[in-house]
Amino acid sequence: MENFTPVSAIIGGLLIGAAATLTLWTTGRIAGISGIIAGALFPKKTDVAWRLLFLAGMLTGGLMYLLFNQGSINIQIQSSPLTTIAAGLLVGFGTRLGSGCTSGHGICGIARFSKRSFLATSVFILSGVLTVYVTNHV
Amino acid sequence: MSENATAPETISNQTALSLFMAGVLFGLGLTISGMTNPAKVIGFLDFFNNWDPSLLLVMTAGLAVSIPGFQFVTKTEHPLFEPRFYLPTRTDIDAKLLLGAMLFGLGWGLAGFCPGPAITSLISLDGNVFLFVLAMFAGVTIHHNAFD
Numbered sequence: 178m179e180n181f182t183p184v185s186a187i188i189g190g191l192l193i194g195a196a197a198t199l200t201l202w203t204t205g206r207i208a209g210i211s212g213i214i215a216g217a218l219f220p221k222k223t224d225v226a227w228r229l230l231f232l233a234g235m236l237t238g239g240l241m242y243l244l245f246n247q248g249s250i251n252i253q254i255q256s257s258p259l260t261t262i263a264a265g266l267l268v269g270f271g272t273r274l275g276s277g278c279t280s281g282h283g284i285c286g287i288a289r290f291s292k293r294s295f296l297a298t299s300v301f302i303l304s305g306v307l308t309v310y311v312t313n314h315v
Numbered sequence: 316m317s318e319n320a321t322a323p324e325t326i327s328n329q330t331a332l333s334l335f336m337a338g339v340l341f342g343l344g345l346t347i348s349g350m351t352n353p354a355k356v357i358g359f360l361d362f363f364n365n366w367d368p369s370l371l372l373v374m375t376a377g378l379a380v381s382i383p384g385f386q387f388v389t390k391t392e393h394p395l396f397e398p399r400f401y402l403p404t405r406t407d408i409d410a411k412l413l414l415g416a417m418l419f420g421l422g423w424g425l426a427g428f429c430p431g432p433a434i435t436s437l438i439s440l441d442g443n444v445f446l447f448v449l450a451m452f453a454g455v456t457i458h459h460n461a462f463d
Contacts, residue, residue, distance in 0.1 A: 180358050180367040182349055189348020190376025196340035197377070198384030203333040204326075205394035206401050208341065210431040215455050219463065227326050227334050232434060234338015239438035241339065242346035250346060252436050253354035254443040256426045265433075265447040267422025269454020272430060274462070275415020276403070279429045280341075282416075284377045288385035289402070296408060297416040302360075304420025309360040312425065 197284045200231075209281020210235075211272035275301070329396040342435045348373045351436045353427025360424055422454075 200208040206227065217228040243250055256264060272278040275297050277286060282301075286294020326334075349355045350373060358367035393399055423429050428436070428447050436444045 178366060178368065180355070180365065180369070182367075182369050183372055186348050186369040186372040187376045189344040189346075189350065190373035191380055192340050192344030192347065193373065194344075194377035194380025194384065196337045196344060197381045198388065199333065199340065200337040201385060201394065201400070202388045203337075203395045203397075204330045205397045205399060206334070207403065208337060210429075210434065211455075214430055214434070214452070215459070218452060218455055219459050224326060227330065230331055230335045231338040231341075234335040234340075235342040235345075235431065235435045236338075236438055237335075238339040238342020238344075239346050239351070239435040242343055243438060250436075250439050251349070251352050252439045252441055252444065253352055254426065254428075254441070254447075255354055255357065258443065258446060261426050261443055261447050262450040264422040264426030264428065265450025266454040266457070267418050267425070268429060268433075268447075269422075269451035269456075270458045271415045271418030271420070271422055271454070273415065273455055273458035274411050275417075275419055276405070276412060278419060278431070279374075279423075280431050283374060284381050285385070286403075287378060288381035289389065291403070291406075293403075293405060293408060293412055297412055300413055300416035301420035301423060304417045305360045305424040306362060306420075308421050308424025309357055310363065313357075313361055314363055 193280075193284060197280065197288070201285070207281055207285045209277050209285055211269075211278040212276075212281055215273055271301075327396055333396060341431065344373075344377075345432050345435045351432045351439075353432075356427040356429075356432070357424070360427075 197208040200206050213228045213231055217225055277297060282294040282297040287298060345351050349369060356370060359370035426447055433448050
């Protein structure tokens with residue numbers, strides 16, 4: 178477990194939880210990123226502006242980290258380009274079919290005690306673990 | 316399949332600022348915790364090789380704030396800056412939920428990216444991040460054309 182980074186994990190997690198709570202508390206909305214993206218790409222009757230603002234905030238937060246961290250961010254993508262494309266398609270399609278992702282189900286839905294979100298979170302973590310097991314150990 | 320989106324609902328300056336700030340906090344949380352690094356996410360999903368529990372701790376810390384936060388907020392009459400809450404109403408468990416979560420988990424395990432970290436990682440200007448995000452948008456589009 179030499180890669181375990183508990184302090185930064187706790188600080189980051191607290192910030193993510195605070196972001197989701199702030200979103201609901203002030204604006205009544207769910208900070209589920211897959212839903213925010215889908216609604217920004219295919220606006221329905223509801224607004225698109227809030228989604229773009231949230232996404233712009235996420236990029237700004239990343240830029241602030243870059244600024245504080247002397248311009249360096251560690252992003253290691255180990256999958257081949259073809260696998261990366263397949264993964265993106267699966268994540269985009271799967272999160273829409275399953276009505277949410279790590280943020281919407283995992284942080285917001287579970288916090289609302291939603292049975293659907295408990296189940297979805299369990300399934301996508303299990304599915305992710307099995308996928309990595311197969312790709313790394315079989 | 317109607318795509319006649321009506322004029323965007325206007326949002327107050329307070330709501331706009333709050334959502335932007337929440338996005339900033341979210342982006343900071345993802346980068347500080349290292350969740351923007353796919354190798355770290357895979358390190359969590361790989362139980363059988365030098366397991367990295369960081370993601371579990373990120374989720375636990377996130378829920379330690381969001382559970383009491385959401386339980387408090389949903390008992391209030393309305394959000395601070397809005398007349399009502401915009402919450403999902405479905406409670407049924409259907410095949411789409413399970414199949415969707417399964418497919419998402421498959422993609423997550425293949426590349427180590429879920430939607431939030433992928434978006435924030437765009438700031439690295441890494442071509443592979445753009446590849447993933449474009450493919451993710453394509454996946455959303457395929458679902459939209461098939462089901463919405």
